[in-house]
Amino acid sequence: MSRLVVVSNRVAPIKEGKVAAGGLAVGVYDALRSSGGIWFGWNGEVTATPTLSSETHGNITYATLGLTRRDYDNYYRGFSNATLWPIFHYRIDLSRYRREEYEGYRQVNHMLAEQLQPLLRPDDVIWVHDYHLIPFADECRRLGIRNRIGFFLHIPFPAPEILTAIPPHNELFKTLCSYDLVGFQTEVDRQAFEDYITREVRGLVGADGSMTAYGHNFRAKVYPIGVMPDEIQQTAASYKGRRNLIGRKASGEPCQTIISVDRLDYSKGLVERFNAYEELLNRFPEHRRNVQFVQIAPTSRSDVKTYQNIRQQLETQAGHINGRYAELDWMPLHYLNRSHERRILMGLFRNACIGLVTPLRDGMNLVAKEYVAAQNPDNPGVLVLSRFAGAARELNGALIVNPYDTAGMAEALDRALRMPLNERKERYESMMLPIRSADLASWRDNFLQDLRGPNTRTVRAEKIIRVV
Known part of the structure; x- marks a missing residue:
C-alpha cells in the first residue's frame, strides 16, 4: 500500500x-x-x-x-x-x-x-x-x-x-x-x-x-x-471520578443537567443559547431549582478582538442569569472557560439529561454525536440540536431547533426535560443507527x-x- x-x-x-x-x-x-x-x-x-x-x-x-x-x-x-x-x-x-x-x-x-x-x-x-x-x-x-x-x-x-x-x-x-x-x-x-x-x-x-x-x-x-461510538460508550460508562460535578444541588438533592461543550466562537451560538436558557427559567418557573446548565467553552484565538468581545458578552450574560435566579443552594448556570480531559467530558455527557448543541452554522459538530454515543441505553438523555449543524442531517432523533428562535429553543428544552423514558429510548436508538454506520473509520x-x-x-x- x-x-x-x-x-x-x-x-x-x-x-x-x-x-x-x-x-x-x-x-x-x-x-x-x-x-x-x-x-x-x-x-x-x-x-x-x-x-x-x-x-x-x-x-x-x-x-x-x-x-x-x-x-x-x-x-x-x-x-x-x-x-x-x-x-x-x-x-x-x-x-x-x-x-x-x-x-x-x-x-x-x-x-x-x-x-x-x-x-x-x-x-x-x-x-x-x-x-x-x-x-x-x-x-x-x-x-x-x-x-x-x-x-x-x-x-x-x-x-x-x-x-x-x-x-x-x-x-x-x-x-x-x-x-x-x-x-x-x-x-x-x-x-x-x-x-x-x-x-x-x-x-x-x-x-x-x-x-x-x-x-x-x-x-x-x-x-x-x-465518532468512535464503542470507545465513547466504554469511556463514558467506566468514568467514576467527579460525578458530583453535575446532577446535584449544593444540598445533595437531584438536579437535571443540561450540558454544552464548545470552543469559544461566535459561530457556536453561545449568546443565543444563554438567552434561551434564561427564557426557559422565565417562562417555565417549575424548572427553577430542578435544572442546571453547564457550559464548557475553552477560549480560542484569544488574540483576536472578535473573540475577546464574545467572551466579555458571555461573562456578562452568565453573571446576569445567576444574579437573577441563583439561590444559596442552587446555581442555575455553570460557565467554564477551560478545557477538560476527554474522559471527563464523556462522563459528564452520560450524566446529563440534555445535550444542547445549537451552533449558528457548523460543518458537522462531533459533540452532538459524542453526546448521544455516551448515553446510558437504559436511560438516555435528549439531544437538542440546531438545524444548522451538519449532524442534524443524520440525527433525526434529536429535537431540532432554530438557534435564532429564543422561545422555540426554550420550549424544546422544556419538552426535553419532561420527555418520558420510552420516547427518549426510541430517539436514542434511531440516532445510534447512523452514528454506528457512519463512524470515524x-x-x-x-x-x-x-x-x-x-x-x-x-x-x-x-x-x-x-x-x-
Whole structure:
C-alpha cells in the first residue's frame, strides 16, 4: 500500500508516539499507522527562524515547522480566520479582507508545499485538511508534484452569493480544482460547491458526477465525519471520578443537567443559547431549582478582538442569569472557560439529561454525536440540536431547533426535560443507527479509498455535459 501523507494546519501534539484524542487526530493517526507515512504541518510556534524538524514514532514521521510573526498574522490570524472563517460560517458582517493577508496566505501555502516536496515519494497519497490549505494542491502542481492529492473541508461551504464577498474568490477557488478529490461534510455543502463551479465559472459536471473547471477534472463527494461510538460508550460508562460535578444541588438533592461543550466562537451560538436558557427559567418557573446548565467553552484565538468581545458578552450574560435566579443552594448556570480531559467530558455527557448543541452554522459538530454515543441505553438523555449543524442531517432523533428562535429553543428544552423514558429510548436508538454506520473509520476509509481509486484528472469530453 502507498504511504499516506497528511497535511493539516496544526499537527496533533506528540507524546510518546501518541496523539491527542480528538476526532480528526484519532482518525488520521489510525490511517497513518495502518499504511505508514508523514503528518506534516505547523507546530503551533511563532519564531523568527522557522526550520523543518521531524520526529518518527513507529512508521509515522511527524514533520513540523514554525511560522514567522508576519506569516502568522497574515496567513492564520488574517485571511484564514478573519476572512475565510466568518464567510464560510455566513458571517459576512464579521469578515474583513486585506490584500496583504491574502498574499501572505498564498505565500505560506507555497512555502509549505516547498517544504513538503523533498519528503515525498512518487506513489505517496496526500490528504489535505481544511480551509487554511485550500491552495495547497495548486502550489504542489506548480512545483511538479503529480501525486494523488485529496482535500477535506471540515467547516461548512457557503452558497455562491456568500463566497463572492471574498474579492479574489475566482482565483482562490480555481486552486481548489487542482485536487483530485474534494470532500464535504454534507450534501448541502457539496451542492453549494457545485453551484459555485457551474454558475460562477461555468464549469462542467460529468455524467459520472465528476467536475471540470479551469482545465482540471476532479471529483467532489460527501463524507460525513463520525465518532468512535464503542470507545465513547466504554469511556463514558467506566468514568467514576467527579460525578458530583453535575446532577446535584449544593444540598445533595437531584438536579437535571443540561450540558454544552464548545470552543469559544461566535459561530457556536453561545449568546443565543444563554438567552434561551434564561427564557426557559422565565417562562417555565417549575424548572427553577430542578435544572442546571453547564457550559464548557475553552477560549480560542484569544488574540483576536472578535473573540475577546464574545467572551466579555458571555461573562456578562452568565453573571446576569445567576444574579437573577441563583439561590444559596442552587446555581442555575455553570460557565467554564477551560478545557477538560476527554474522559471527563464523556462522563459528564452520560450524566446529563440534555445535550444542547445549537451552533449558528457548523460543518458537522462531533459533540452532538459524542453526546448521544455516551448515553446510558437504559436511560438516555435528549439531544437538542440546531438545524444548522451538519449532524442534524443524520440525527433525526434529536429535537431540532432554530438557534435564532429564543422561545422555540426554550420550549424544546422544556419538552426535553419532561420527555418520558420510552420516547427518549426510541430517539436514542434511531440516532445510534447512523452514528454506528457512519463512524470515524468509515469516514476515513471511504475518503482514502476514493482518493486511491481510478485517476479522474484526464478530461473525457464525450462524457461531460454542460450545466447552464
